[in-house]
Amino acid sequence: AQRVTQPEKLLSVFKGAPVELKCNYSYSGSPELFWYVQYSRQRLQLLLRHISRESIKGFTADLNKGETSFHLKKPFAQEEDSAMYYCALNKAAGNKLTFGGGTRVLVKP
Amino acid sequence: EAGVAQSPRYKIIEKRQSVAFWCNPISGHATLYWYQQILGQGPKLLIQFQNNGVVDDSQLPKDRFSAERLKGVDSTLKIQPAKLEDSAVYLCASSFRGLSYNEQFFGPGTRLTVL
Structure with a gap:
């Protein structure tokens, strides 16, 4: 069965600092990976998918099949990036x- | 376009009572999903409809949960009788198709508290 693990419940960084959210998965087949985001008082929404290989709001994510990971990165965090990420x-x-x-x-000023 | 609509937004009931949630998907979306999100966890798929047929209900606790989408548009999810552990946010989502990847659009959710 497939499983997705996000080891960090909370990441707190200062504005302008890099941020990396870890994601590891287990799946025997060829998966599609996504990052969803939920800003305060907003709906859950798609941020990016690995197939598109694009940068959204400065975020990128690379699928590493060898390490079964799909970490989300942004080089310079902004206060508006404060949210829940899935x-x-x-x-x-x-x-x-x-x-x-x-x-x-949580991106602190 | 209008997004996925859900009602009610909040519901508080006592254990062993019944409750129903309603979802109206984005117009033209054939696939509808119900998720359960317990506090501190990610959403868990309960049931997936393709038009008015069930595609996957493997994680739906069928002894107490039921769902229908009779006309292939809006859907209701019912819990009867509710237990304390059913306290969660119930999310509805829809996508244009469901046989391969299509972006899922989520509603605002219904927060259920069972006392």
């Missing part, structure tokens, strides 16, 4: 997401 995995066939437990990011 890593999610979709099996190659179907559209059913398995979410990690989430990491709360």
Whole structure:
């Protein structure tokens, strides 16, 4: 069965500092990985997916199949990045997401 | 376009009572999902509908939870009878299709407290 692990419950960084959110997964097939974000009083929304290989709001994530990881990075954190971040995995066939437990990011001024 | 709508936003009930949640997906979205998010955890899929048919309900506690999407549009999720451990946020999501990846759009959720 697939599993997604986000080892950090809380990350606190200062504005302008780099931030990296860790995500590890277990899945025997070829997965699709995503990062979802939930800002305060807003809905859960897609931030980025590994297939698109794009940078969204300065965030990037690289899928490392050898280490089964999909860490999210941003070189210079901004206060508006404060939110809950969830890593999610979709099996190659179907559209059913398995979410990690989430990491709360707090960017201090 | 209008997003996924859910009601009520909050519900407080006593254990052993019944409760129902309603979801209206984005217009034209064939696939609808119900997730349960317990405090401190990520969302967990309970059931997935494709139009009015169930695609996956493997994680739905069927002894007390039921869901329907009779006309392939809006959906209701019911808990009868509720237990303390059912306290959670219930999220509804929809996507255009469900057979391969399509972005899922989430509603605001219903926060259920069981006393």
